[in-house]
Amino acid sequence: MGTTQLESVPEPKYWHLRTVLSEALDSEFTVGEILPNERDLAARFGVARATLRQALEQLELEGRLQRRRGVGTTVAPPRVGVAVGTEQHVWPGAPGDAWHAADCTTAAPPASVAGLLETADGESVHIVRRSLVTHGQPAAAELLYIPAASVPDLSAIDAPSGAARARAVLRELQRLELEGQDRAVELGSARADDAKELDRLPGAPVLVVTTRFFTEGRTTAVSVATYRADTCRLTFGDSGGVEIHHDPERRAS
């Protein structure tokens, strides 16, 4: 990293610095390496500490840097690719599903989910909470909303709560024929409960994937999954079984 004066640039200073730093990360630093301290960095680039901090925050948001108390700022590993789209329609909890079912409760869903499920106002549904861990790190938290009508035989099963209940609900769900599913991806902010599970602060940027599952032309379940935006890239595999020659560690960003 050379000394670059950033006085005469029309774009915001922190943004130009972010670009310069990003290039330096590519060319001069390796994953896990600790960056020089803020005072040294600010001096080197001829910027105020506040500008430097803004650039570092931006790079952290982009998943290029990690800031940990007691360690300092390190170069983040590439984002982890998390397979979201599948070529086949499968119910949650089907064999090979990497998600971990943690709990199951019964409550009224948010209005937006109730709209998708066409349940009555205030009507309770089963809510299965699941989590996804990749490379030893929390990657995503999911709430899966399942109306009682989708699992009519559930009451016969003796698992009143917890993970066993969650698995029982998913098992019942898998009895339905899955006709189709669609997904939407949008930017969101971690709610307090998700943030805790994802090891982030409330308000941290997340990618929210809403999946609708269809049976007989009706939405029989809705999943709202929250992925860490700093560490995850969502992959929608659809290579048609083609064997691809590539380096999966690279990323286009």
Next chain:
Amino acid sequence: MGTTQLESVPEPKYWHLRTVLSEALDSEFTVGEILPNERDLAARFGVARATLRQALEQLELEGRLQRRRGVGTTVAPPRVGVAVGTEQHVWPGAPGDAWHAADCTTAAPPASVAGLLETADGESVHIVRRSLVTHGQPAAAELLYIPAASVPDLSAIDAPSGAARARAVLRELQRLELEGQDRAVELGSARADDAKELDRLPGAPVLVVTTRFFTEGRTTAVSVATYRADTCRLTFGDSGGVEIHHDPERRAS
């Protein structure tokens, strides 16, 4: 919106205020309505102006509010669903494609894209710039990277630059058999050129969709598309032709 004192809440004040405001937007405001001014809002909720501003910025980032000079802060319309995933593999520029091809240049791609395309270091490729407008608003900007080897007969066509050149490149590309494609979605920040095209400031959060197109087991083209994260939700339609009964204006977030 009633008066709520936020003194004794453990989560960050702005975050709690954001939640309270978000609920108020749902229940008391309509799309396009102008919010009271910052001074009045801060007084009503018993918070400092700085806290209020942080909450408003958060809601703007989430696409709930729009802040426009001379107008004030208005309630944003729901995010627009933009179809990204298709059930069939199609080349860019195929019939029905809503993207507008604006320009075509020749240059070396970023290292990440060169890695996917397996082009030599510094090797130039065709770069087609396209844009997507929905509901009269810029929604996305795309750079489509196509190695010369993917369009070997191109030189015979007499369209040296501009939109005509872009269309010529896409036409040649469509001669190849498209075996498969895959996609990755991740959070990014608008670069200066994209920001201008999307009518945002540099650094604004965007959803970056990287698509690889495969022919004979090789990546024959790579698209890097940048969608406005405040106004767009990306939809991956895969309902299997099932007719769904739902209200598309609702959103689960």
